[in-house]
Amino acid sequence: MKKIIILVSILFVLSVSSLCIISVAIDSQNDTIAITENVIFGDKSIANEIKVISKATYDSHLFWETAYTIKEDPKPITKYTFSASEAHFVNSTKRYMFQLDTDIRYGCDFSIPAEEQEGLARVYKELYDSCEVGNSVSKTIYLKDIYEYYPIRLHIELPYVNWSNNDPENVWNDEPGGEKFVINKFREFFKIPVFDEHGIEISIRKDKDGVGVGIGSTPFGENFDYYLTTTSAYTEDTVFFTLNNKTRGNTYADFSLIPGGYGIYSFNYKPALLKASTGIDAYSLANVYPLEPELNVEHLSVSEDGKYLIMIGSKNGNTYFTVIDTLTMTKHKEIVIENKTIHNVKYIAEKMAQIASGDYYLSVNERSSVKESENFMMLVFSEEFAIIEITEKGEYELAFTAKQPNYISDEYQYMDITAKMVYDGTKLVVVDSLYPDGAYEHCGFYMAIYDNTGLIYYATYSSSLDINADNHDFSYNCYPLTGAYSIIIE
Numbered sequence: 001m002k003k004i005i006i007l008v009s010i011l012f013v014l015s016v017s018s019l020c021i022i023s024v025a026i027d028s029q030n031d032t033i034a035i036t037e038n039v040i041f042g043d044k045s046i047a048n049e050i051k052v053i054s055k056a057t058y059d060s061h062l063f064w065e066t067a068y069t070i071k072e073d074p075k076p077i078t079k080y081t082f083s084a085s086e087a088h089f090v091n092s093t094k095r096y097m098f099q100l101d102t103d104i105r106y107g108c109d110f111s112i113p114a115e116e117q118e119g120l121a122r123v124y125k126e127l128y129d130s131c132e133v134g135n136s137v138s139k140t141i142y143l144k145d146i147y148e149y150y151p152i153r154l155h156i157e158l159p160y161v162n163w164s165n166n167d168p169e170n171v172w173n174d175e176p177g178g179e180k181f182v183i184n185k186f187r188e189f190f191k192i193p194v195f196d197e198h199g200i201e202i203s204i205r206k207d208k209d210g211v212g213v214g215i216g217s218t219p220f221g222e223n224f225d226y227y228l229t230t231t232s233a234y235t236e237d238t239v240f241f242t243l244n245n246k247t248r249g250n251t252y253a254d255f256s257l258i259p260g261g262y263g264i265y266s267f268n269y270k271p272a273l274l275k276a277s278t279g280i281d282a283y284s285l286a287n288v289y290p291l292e293p294e295l296n297v298e299h300l301s302v303s304e305d306g307k308y309l310i311m312i313g314s315k316n317g318n319t320y321f322t323v324i325d326t327l328t329m330t331k332h333k334e335i336v337i338e339n340k341t342i343h344n345v346k347y348i349a350e351k352m353a354q355i356a357s358g359d360y361y362l363s364v365n366e367r368s369s370v371k372e373s374e375n376f377m378m379l380v381f382s383e384e385f386a387i388i389e390i391t392e393k394g395e396y397e398l399a400f401t402a403k404q405p406n407y408i409s410d411e412y413q414y415m416d417i418t419a420k421m422v423y424d425g426t427k428l429v430v431v432d433s434l435y436p437d438g439a440y441e442h443c444g445f446y447m448a449i450y451d452n453t454g455l456i457y458y459a460t461y462s463s464s465l466d467i468n469a470d471n472h473d474f475s476y477n478c479y480p481l482t483g484a485y486s487i488i489i490e
Contacts, residue, residue, distance in 0.1 A: 033066045033078040034464035035444075040411060042457030044070070046449055049490040052431055055481040056443040056465055060086045062478075064465065070447075096157050098232040098239045100186070103153035103168065104143070106202070106217045118169065119146055124202060124215065131206045136214075138203035142196070149191045150228065154183060158234060160271035161279040177277040185282035190243070191257040195224035223249030233300040233309065235326070240266045240288070240309055242297040252293060260287025264300070264311065264324075288329045295320065298342050299370045305394065308332060312370060312379065314341035319379065321388060323396050335388065335398050340381040342369035369417070376423040383407040385415075387428055387450075399423075400452040405430075412458055413446050420485035427451050431485045434460060442466045443478050445485065 051069045066078040108117055108124035117125055123141060131137045156163040164171060164179060171179040199221055205214035219225045225248055232241035245253050245262045255262045266288045272279030291297070292315070299312040309324040319342055321335040371378040376399070377388040384407070389399040405412035419432035430448040433441040443465040449457035465478040 033064060033076050035066070035068050035074065035076045036462040036464075037070075037074070037459060038462070039457075039459040041409075041455065042449070042459075044457075044459075046427075046457040047429075047447060047459070050429060050447070051488040051490065052445065052447070052461070053486040053488070054443065054445060054463075055484045056463070056478050057087075057481055058465075058478045059475075060088065063087070064443075064478075066463075068461065096159060096234060097155070098158065098234065098241055099155040099230045100190070100228055100241070100243060101153050101155065101230070102226075102228045103151040104147075104227075107215050110213060119151060120202075122146075124204065127202065127204050128206065128213070131204055133206055134208045136203060136205040138201055140199060140201045140220075142199045144194045144196050144198070147194050149187075150194055150226070152187055152190055152228065154186060156278075156280070158239065158269055158279075159236070161269055162272040162275065163278055163280075173276050175276070176282075177272075177274075177280065179278055182278055182280050182282045185285060189259065189285050192228075193254045193257070195226055195247075195251075195253075197221045197224040198226060199224075223247060223251045225249065226251075226253055231297050231300050233302050235302050235306050237270060238266055238268055238326075240264055240300055240302070242291070242300065242311075244296070245293060246296070255293075258287070260290055262293050263287040263291045264289035264297075264309075289324060301370075301372060302326070303390075303394065304374075307394065308396075310377070310396075312342060317341060319381075319386075321379070321396070321398075333396060335396065337379070337386055337398070337401065340384060340386070340401070342379050342381060371417045371421070373421065373423065375425070376428075378417065378421070380404075380417055387423065389423070389425070400450070400454075402450050402454045405446075405448050405455065405458060408455055412448070415448070420483075420487055422487040422489060424489050427456075427489075429487050429489065431487055433480050433484065434462070440477060441480060443480055445480075 047070045049069060049071060051067060053065065053067045056064045056066075061083050063081045063083070064078055066076050068074060068076045104119065105121055106124075108121040108128065110125065110128060112125070114122050114125035114129060120143075123139070123146060127137055127139055153168060154163075155165055162179075166179075168180070168183045171183065174180040174184065199219070201218045201220065203215065203217075207213065229244045230241050232239060234240070242264050245255055247253065264287070266284070266286060268281040268284040269279050270281070291313075295313045295315045297311060297313045299310070301310045302308070303310065307326060309326050311320075311322040311324060313320050313322070317339055319337040319340055321337070322331060323333040324330065325332045369380045371380070375390050377390070377396075379386045379388065384401055384403050386401040387399040389397045391397060404415045406414045413432070413435060415430060416432055419430050421431075422429045428450040430450070431445050434444045434446055435441050442463065444460065444462040446460045447457070448455060468477045
């Protein structure tokens, strides 16, 4: 037993020693980080006295926090710490959401008889039963032969709301406020007839042992391939949301049976006091802001004070930034940005593919085209972006539009919308990690500064932490922490 304890102790010392050796290899003083500045465009005076604080780690044991102020003779100040145990930083911020999805499931329960299953699951089970062991079978079907209206499912994560997110057939409480009651109310409200032409080819394979199963589905008729997607926002007692009203082929779905038609819908909720209650007031479900069918809603959010609902949409190749008074549900202001849209075609295609594959619960991270900050919003287009300033009075003004750095020059880096950004009412400062071609992100960073004339400054700041010549091996490099950067404008 003593030998085992001694061996474990030696291994622990060696592991700690190896990390210390790595630390010394990076810099003999540990707390001294060298930053190499390379001004590529603009005068350095534009960035004078801007401070960037960056946080980096190696192997979640060694940590550096470096403050770098841009000036004539900058001297980085670094705080170095070591953790013998692996340190993890967990984001405890709760993400709330509301989603209404198409509840068409690609597959079935092979242990339950077909007649006890519903919708497409029943068809799959019937096809499975008809398949001989060791063979594959396929069938072309039209959804209209299975569903009258597109079936829906709710995914809800709201403050103090009880919602199990179980399949609708597995919830039982149909009393007002109960989960089944809420689902039924939403299904009664959103009756969207299935396209006659919406078809899929399903297939199934039964392995020789009769146990292994392979399934597949291929939609056809793109103009009628319709699946629900949701854009939503919430206040402390109300959820606002929209549904897409078009197929991927831009064919309009029939919203005529929905009370009020196409628009922004809302419902109220409150903390659920009883376990059997969801806290959702399904009776309050309504169309509160009718929309033109041509408008594609890309983003909804609520102002920090709850006074305004922000709707960003696209129509006829233009972007519409609409400010709606939440008290009266009337338009307060609208900004039109012509010949540019934030419509993320790639995102929509990927989401539809996920739904078609049967993964109908999707991430809350819906859009990568809008960034919200305390005093501005950024709208990202294919090559450009727009800054909407939020004034001290809480009004929204178009400050400027400009080209993203990488579309100005190949020498400049791609601007990720998650980059750290600060807007002082005149200048937008953007800071993010350097990404050499095909490599992991570096601890060095770039800085881009914009004003209403466009890009006025671009520079890179390389870090001595990036000493490993092999930029493609993540395990042998330092890397920035999540949310690594802070920007202070003096």
